[in-house]
């Protein structure tokens with residue numbers, strides 16, 4: 053269960069790209085509880101300095117402000133690194149429909165640069181963020197690795213391409229890559245602001261600020277909402293996984309399924325704000341239903357998530373209630 057019992061080789065050096073973002077900063081925070089050094093590479097485009105402010109005084113933590121689109125930067129930060137957790141990318145399906153070129157540059161070229169740098173620098177394990185969006189329009193639930201449909205957005209294309217590079221870098225060059233297909237992650241430090249904000253922090257912010265949240269579509273669409281600590285566990289276990297499981301991709305979720313309306317009502321109850329939502333048009337590129345079969349990650353990574361949706365939501369609500377200005 054969880055990851056507190058794990059042991060990394062003493063003095064291990066970790067590189068977290070996108071470490072000033074939501075998931076990356078949770079990875080940095082938890083890594084610093086182990087005997088290791090942590091390098092965070094981030095260009096602060098969607099991430100924030102305040103997400104890593106608390107770690108900057110730790111001598112084992114180094115922040116490098118830089119861009120994964122620059123190969124030299126990737127080479128520089130990979131030197132002496134044992135484990136890479138590559139999170140740097142731009143998320144959001146609707147934004148990728150607005151900016152397909154930028155998504156290819158950041159998500160595809162940036163990931164390829166990082167894999168190449170990791171290979172040249174002799175990194176031991178390269179763990180990278182993929183996404184449930186790679187299942188596209190495949191109708192079968194739960195989503196199982198190997199059963200992907202037609203892709204619905206430029207974002208999904210970028211993640212799928214990175215998975216192919218991950219597979220090839222193992223096969224051709226022997227780099228141990230592990231692609232983690234995250235399913236709708238939520239938790240502390242996820243950005244609640246802006247039109248592209250993820251639904252849970254956006255609803256919480258709107259409810260706390262007395263605004264009326266808008267649900268796009270009928271609210272019956274469902275997702276396998278995954279608390280961020282489960283994602284941290286998956287990254288740590290992938291770093292310690294067998295080489296035989298490298299080159300592969302893994303669903304990382306809890307294995308449940310909540311509709312947007314379920315979430316909305318759970319949040320109005322938790323916050324004691326009983327506001328009726330408004331409904332807007334369904335968004336292009338969105339998958340209707342999604343939930344994950346996590347048996348492959350359980351089998352090959354020893355992934356055993358601790359936090360179900362209700363537990364994660366309580367922790368997230370507590371954090372935003374305390375920290376939202």
Ligand SMILES: NC(=O)c1ccc[n+]([C@@H]2O[C@H](COP(=O)([O-])OP(=O)(O)OC[C@H]3O[C@@H](n4cnc5c(N)ncnc54)[C@H](O)[C@@H]3O)[C@@H](O)[C@H]2O)c1
Nearest residue numbers: 070072073074075095097098099119120140141181234237
């Ligand atoms: N949050 C989710 O539900 C979810 C679901 C599936 C996959 N993912 C993937 O997980 C990863 C982390 O997502 P997140 O939710 O923490 O997003 P985030 O936006 O909070 O974090 C991404 C970080 O990457 C940094 N970054 C972006 N472009 C960069 C560049 N060119 N060079 C260096 N740094 C750059 C940003 O500044 C940011 O700090 C991403 O790869 C994302 O696609 C997230």
